[in-house]
Amino acid sequence: MSCKYVIGSGPTLAHAVAAWREHDPGQRLHEVAVEPGAGRAALAAVLDALDFADADAFVAIDAQHLNFHRLALVDALHERGVAMPPLVAASALVNVAVTPGENSWIGPGAIVQHGCSIAGNVVIGAGAIVGAGAAIGASSWIDDGVVIGRAATIGAHVSLGLGVLVGHGVRIAEYCVIDRAGRIDKDVPARTFLHASHAGPIVIVGH
């Protein structure tokens, strides 16, 4: 009988296990804890001990390290050819034509309207609204209740925190963190961090 490994860390792992149980009560689940930020060798040691012959997986690590910790585990599972089907909560309203990428997770009560694209390894929290035609880049994190306007673009590795509202057509470029409640009505350049703890933005320049 097939099983699913839910691999991750902290409260996000526990939350994902509960969500998969609710989503598919008959599924055999194995919860596997890893250290977020573990190097390739450490991840390999954990994954080598698992039997993926008749199993798929789901990775549940929060947005830390601009979602790269979650991505590292997704990549390691990719290399092993392990499938990571998305998790869409039964109470989420996702337009039928929208196909979330692998290892994406759409929480309860979220609304994803027609014409949206949801790349791989995306987390859309409970009650979030993604307006028609919006594009959500890979390995991004959209917290509970966030509102993304129609035709907005969210780049890869972006995190939007509680209370963020992105205006229609606004572009948040890749590697941004917006963790300050409020409405974003102007495009945000790549590698910009807006935190509630900082009055001004933190920006990265150069390469």
Next chain:
Amino acid sequence: MQSRLPPQAYIDQAWFERERELLFKPLWQFIGLKGMLDKHNAFITRTLFGIPVVVQNLRGELRAFENVCPHRQNPIQTAPHGVRALTCGYHGWNFDSEGAPAHIPFEAELYRYSPEERACLHLRRFALECIGNLVFINLSAEPMPIKQQFGSAMTAALAHCSLAFDNEVAMTTYDARFNWKLVYENLRDANHPSFVHAQTLSKYATFNAKVDDAALESLHRMRADGIPDKARALALLRSFSGGGRDEPIGHIPHQSWFDEVERYRDHDWYYNWLVFPNLHIASPTGGYTFTIEHHIPVGPDRTEMVVYYFTAKKKQPYPASPAVLHDLMLSTDVILSEDIGVLEQVQRTLHANARPARLGDYEYINAGIEPWYMDVMEGKIVL
């Protein structure tokens, strides 16, 4: 011992304005990192002591100008940094590497300047020097040689460490509500981390405050006899900047990205460079990461803290480098916020009749700067 600095030195507007003229304007000031100015038309803007400044790369040459168009006083560059021609957005005046107008749209038809008048239209230029990857400017019409301020050894040390800096840099600005001197005094107070940073910095680095009897004796002599001449004053000024290995740090948890950078040296030490008056460079991770704090005085009780976060030079680009800088910023912010919190508390206690601080013998470094500082402020030493 009682501090020589009266409370007015921390709260009084007239004192602050005198300080800007007598202390800051003659001294070389950090303005930014050379790596941020590595292409034609790359620029940085800052307001230093009320003067808007632009530093711009003009075909490979770094130039510092007052960031004000001579036509209608509009700032020429309006962003804090970027890549854009030195062109005023108000009426399109463009300037060359000497700060002279290279092109004034409709000049003949609309402006009709005489040759003499046009010759006066150039931008006000400031002296600029680079030490390694660090860019300094001087606002004085007759700037002192930069080595006179920092000395050869410190100049070499800054050049050496700054060449290890990576060019991908995270930056932010804190609007701190305290006098700039509180932060430089705090940085030279090795007794505060075990109290203010008990749960953070002190967990992995122990800063041992010590009493240096020989230094104390020389301090007491200076307090009694005064500073005899300008040569001695300049020697003292050079002695206020220094740094390098500060304290050994405990085990540094290996991060997977450590392999992506060329570590500065290979010692598990906390590196600190204190560049008088208002620059602090640190590597709290034994040469893997760096932080620069630039404390820009904007009022007697306000300091703009521009903070730069970066790693040692990357061996090659790697995808997660923005995440490394974001994490570095978050972890450094905890410690900076602890310092800012205490210093803002101190600032709030100060008033015109406040008693001066009572320094302990371990604070001989701060106490040693005070007679020099007061001589500058009283006009006995002219920089």
